[in-house]
Amino acid sequence: MTEVRVPAGWPATPEAARAEQDRLRPLVDLVGPGPTAPRLVAGLDVAYAEDGDRLAAAVVVLDAASLTVVDAAVAVGRVAFGYVPGLFAFRELPALLDALDRLTAPPDLLVCDGHGLAHPRRFGLACHLGVLTGLPAIGVGKTPLTGTWDPPASPRGSWSDLRDGADTVGRVLRTRDGVKPVFVSVGHRMGLDNATDQVLALSPDYRLPETTRAADRMCRQALAGQVGRVSPR
DNA sequence: GCGACAG
DNA sequence: ATCTTGTCGC
Numbered sequence: 494m495t496e497v498r499v500p501a502g503w504p505a506t507p508e509a510a511r512a513e514q515d516r517l518r519p520l521v522d523l524v525g526p527g528p529t530a531p532r533l534v535a536g537l538d539v540a541y542a543e544d545g546d547r548l549a550a551a552v553v554v555l556d557a558a559s560l561t562v563v564d565a566a567v568a569v570g571r572v573a574f575g576y577v578p579g580l581f582a583f584r585e586l587p588a589l590l591d592a593l594d595r596l597t598a599p600p601d602l603l604v605c606d607g608h609g610l611a612h613p614r615r616f617g618l619a620c621h622l623g624v625l626t627g628l629p630a631i632g633v634g635k636t637p638l639t640g641t642w643d644p645p646a647s648p649r650g651s652w653s654d655l656r657d658g659a660d661t662v663g664r665v666l667r668t669r670d671g672v673k674p675v676f677v678s679v680g681h682r683m684g685l686d687n688a689t690d691q692v693l694a695l696s697p698d699y700r701l702p703e704t705t706r707a708a709d710r711m712c713r714q715a716l717a718g719q720v721g722r723v724s725p726r
Numbered sequence: 727g728c729g730a731c732a733g
Numbered sequence: 734a735t736c737t738t739g740t741c742g743c
Contacts, residue, residue, distance in 0.1 A: 545735080548734090577731090578731035579732085582732090584733075584734095585733080606733070608732055632732085634732055635733090636732065637731090639730095733734050
């Protein structure tokens, strides 16, 4: 499999990365409301090798009605940036975009593993991916990055606002009765109500959306298949 | 100044 | 993210 290359001009310092976020942030579409009944929903996730250098990015497309896999693509490469909270997207973006390019057809919605607007500068991975692809995107995080909230009620479907300063940047959503909630936020071309509905519909049986679960499995197996291999020459 | 900090 | 055993509960 071909190795993903980091694009020329990719930010090399935190300062350059923040400048890039500031440049792209105005391009985010916060109006939405986005597709109410998307047919093709993509889940994106990345797995890292133990050395923390190699990674595999997977995009799995599900038929939203049946939640069955209809398309998928994977890309392997190397980490494109050091891990810095708030600049997380710069690590995985090249590999994720490469995988997206390999899909048969563009999906109607991207479900990202990480936050969108629920970010210190309102430009998390889901916003970044949305702007670069032009596709509707939402972020689903397992743990918070910024903001405060009250615990949502126990029943599945309950939620509370995720607020950061004067902004409502997302929603803390219970996808399973009595189970730790997930953090939903808008990425691009989506409204928060719609994003919440989509995440609930994608999570009928487990805490995380089926899209995320499918992508997680795929990138892990792809990484396992890379063990011991040397970068192609 | 001191913590907290997506994956 | 990843390293990791057992354990409680449906």
